[in-house]
Amino acid sequence: MSTLAVEVVYRGIFQKTLARNIVRSIVFAARKDGKIGTAFGRYGDSPERNGIPAKQFAIVADDPEELEESLAVYQATNVDVTINVDDTMCKGIESWAWYGLQPINELTKPGGTLIVTSRQQADALLDDIHPKESPYNLSIVTGIPSFSGLWVYKDDHTDVRVLGALCKVCPELVSLDAMLETIEEQMGGGTKVVSAQRSYERTGARPVEPGEGGNRREMKFTMPGWKSMEEGLVIRAIPEGGEFAEGEGGYVPGRSDVFKKFSTRSMRPVVNFETCIKCTLCWLQCPDTCFDVTPDGLYDANMEACCGCGVCEAVCPVPDCVTMVNEAEFNDNDSQWQWWQKDKDGYNKWMTDLVEQQKAETRTHGFHHVGGYAQEIQAAEAD
């Protein structure tokens, strides 16, 4: 007699089909094991926005009464397995429908498991993850996070590899045999069954002790209740921006106190202030108003407001002046310009090394244009 819950934390739109494939297959496989289940997306995440973290759930129970009982809860408050399909969300997630940053493992039960698709090692991931009071396990499905668009799915076996790992870390949820049968029937079978089986064999778990985890960032706000709302549903405007400091010049836009957008980011712009020609394009074309105009006429991306779309890199006319770098490389949201002001040599060396490393890596948002999918799948399969 038990009810088991799984949540999939994913990047809105980019991984919507991936998340749906995972939760759906869990329910199909559970039926083969003689259980009953349901899969659903979190209401507050819809309509999804590209990149903004979202969740889907799968609930599996022994009989319909138990399932109904657990479905009476609007959103699962604790889950047996949390699946995070993009490792940069280990830093915490801020959904678009409410305030504040939530730890990735917030809903993971004591003794539960957090599965992450990543090319990082467990210790590096734990640096990003918030500490938890209870122990849990961390499992890694090695791979580049799989991103694609709303219409064209990048079928790179990430879904079946996650499902294989899931059967290993939580055998009481669904059996491997039932899952492989489901993959055969629902997802085309063939090499996918092999991928799932291999992932099952390779997956291990690293126990995480209470208090282990390097992320201390908290971001909590008081949600205004209906009684505290103003007449006519007035929302207070953002204050006007102004100079960096009195008399210093430059321009810092006013910014929202309650919604930061950085947890949407999987890539971050890194700026070479030495080669910048002050053409204004990154600043002018940024949809998120994230560039401060510095007193010396440079443009400094505010890392709390930046959501990592990469338009600044695309419009920059100078080679390697703005480079999008994997968000996993960073541990803070500090100003690059201020660092560069204080220690130009140190900053320039760090920046050059990072840009070189990024060129060697394959990480992008996941797709450049439609033809790009085929090449990337080949690369992923060769991995």
Added chain:
Amino acid sequence: MTTLMTATDLPQVRGVKNIPVEEFYSSGHRTCQGCESALVMRLMIKAAGPRTIVLGSTGCMYVANTTYYSTPWVVPWMHTQLGSSGSAATGTAAGLASMMRKGKMNQEPINVIAFCGDGGGVDMGLSAISAALQHDEYNLLILCYDNESYANTDIQVSGSSPWGANSTFSPPGKVHRIMNSRWKKNTAPMLAAGHPDVRYIATACGSYGLDFNNKIRRALTIGGPTFIHSIDPCPKGWDYDPKYSHELGMLAIETGLWVQYEIIDGELILNGPSRSIAKGIRRRKPIEDYLSRQGRFAHFTPDDIAHFQQRVDDSWEKWWMPGVIPFTMSQD
């Protein structure tokens, strides 16, 4: 009737470095990565300045911009219903004029801008916009940000969706590949032809920031009701990497699919790449460059691309006014 009083501090800007630095639409919105419509909002209000009232009909730029008691707007902003951007603009402009006439407000020019998406403007709100454009005693600007679908509710077909594009309402199937068989509605010329007294109607694109800035300013300073239709690449509905929002906007124009022009006091003036194309200075890029970068056209066969190309060619070669007026005059 009060005399029309338009803003006097909104000069045309020469050179991208002279675009004002002040922001009145800031961070705190929850749009997609690379949202071109958010950029359009930002450029719009940057050009208009702080003495502006913005009215927004339902759509992404309402829902994602004011989620749960937060907002990116620095200036006063109000939500209005899906089809009522035109009526909200007229009402607000009339209210301001009346308050000033009665001495309850200082006499000063206040810009009134109502924005709508293609769902709110091209489909639902068309009649209200038409009514607003007939009220030539008020200054107002209606800006239609066109991302070619009902993008907020997860991409349904609108009157502005392109032929053959994938959407929740037109998923390509094995038997019927092209499920949206309608060609995009030709909105700005329709409004220009139907409202000859309107002094300014333009098309625009956020990829051309300076041009966009100047078009907004011309619309706000010329006097009377005005309309701007902007093409906004949508990374969610068009299915491309968000970093290419800027590039796709440029491609829409360079391929000749979207035509950039202003109609000032009854005179049509093409600008940007559209002008060079019309003058024969530059060639149109093949439409395939544009289509192949978007997942919503991934199901297109070479025949479909050829058909699309043919339609674009016809609009330049056979239309009475290339890219603008889609019929010819009988020789009889």
